[in-house]
Amino acid sequence: MVKKKLIETMMMKTKIYTALITLAVLGMCFSCTDINHLHEPYLERGEQIYLGKIDSVHMYAGKNRIEAGLWFSDVRAKNLVVKYNGETDSICIPLEREPERPLRSDSILIKIPNVNEGTAMTFKFIIYDANMKYKSLPVESLCSAYGDNYQESILNRRLINHSYENGTLTIGWLRTGSIQILNTEIYYIQKNGEENMIKLLPNEVSCFIENVKAGSKVRYRSVFRPEASAIDLFYTEYNEFTIGE
Structure with missing residues (x-):
């Protein structure tokens, strides 16, 4: 009787082990199927270079x-x-x-x-x-x-006064608060009739120009760089005045 029960117990354990192994194999098969399903689109396209x-x-x-x-x-x-x-x-x-x-x-x-x-x-x-x-x-x-909007926002350097004596032109300028202004170009006529240009730096508030033709016109504009690494410069419109006026 004891022997019969022992045999029945062993058979029951064998069935349980067999069932567990079967479930494990089925689980692996389903997992592989899911993985293949995820990779199929990439396998169909081939290796991406x-x-x-x-x-x-x-x-x-x-x-x-x-x-x-x-x-x-x-x-x-x-x-x-x-x-x-x-x-x-x-x-x-x-x-x-x-x-x-x-x-x-x-x-x-x-x-x-x-x-x-x-x-x-x-x-x-x-x-x-x-x-x-x-x-x-x-x-x-x-x-x-940068473009037209920036161009329209920049202003020429403000001139305060100017005087002329014995061929020397003196110009006073308002200080500028802009860190983007590089310089102001001042074009004038020399006594021999040729035009020349000097540059006024941002920290300068006056300039003295010699050999200037009496009664001639002087024009000026300011040059701006929007940022230190910018590749283009922007120029204001010219302002002008006549010496003696």
Whole structure:
């Protein structure tokens, strides 16, 4: 009797082990099916090949344009695509390496035209191979351009007074509070009839100009750089006065 119960117990354990093993195998099969399902779209497309992306980007603002300094190192890099203005505009620029160092990093300086003035926008840089088949991951950089709105905001240096004696013109100027003004260009006529120009620096409040023709006209304008790294200068309209008036 005891022997019979022992045999029944062993058979019951065997059935339990068999059931557990069956469940484990089924679970593994379902897991593999799920994993394959996740990977199928990528397997169907094949292995994705990417080119090396741009190493670094330096952006410089200009008048409705941007200048970008870029470094790239992938020897397969042959074209550069830049997307901007919300990706509604783009340019494609061929990349050339220096023959004496074909395997080293190279730099390129490009100008991006037709950039809308306003808040900083995103510029997206993508490297392509010669056939435009393979590309790099995009590199994004922010920059803003200047334009008509900035042009209309700048004002010419204020003149306080001027005097003329024995061929010497003296001009007094109001101090400027702008850190963006580079200088003020002053054009005058010399006694021999030729026009000459001098520059008044922002911290100067007076200037003395010799050999000026009596009764001639003097015109002046101020030059602005929106930021230290800007690639374009902005000029105010000319103001003028006549010596002796």
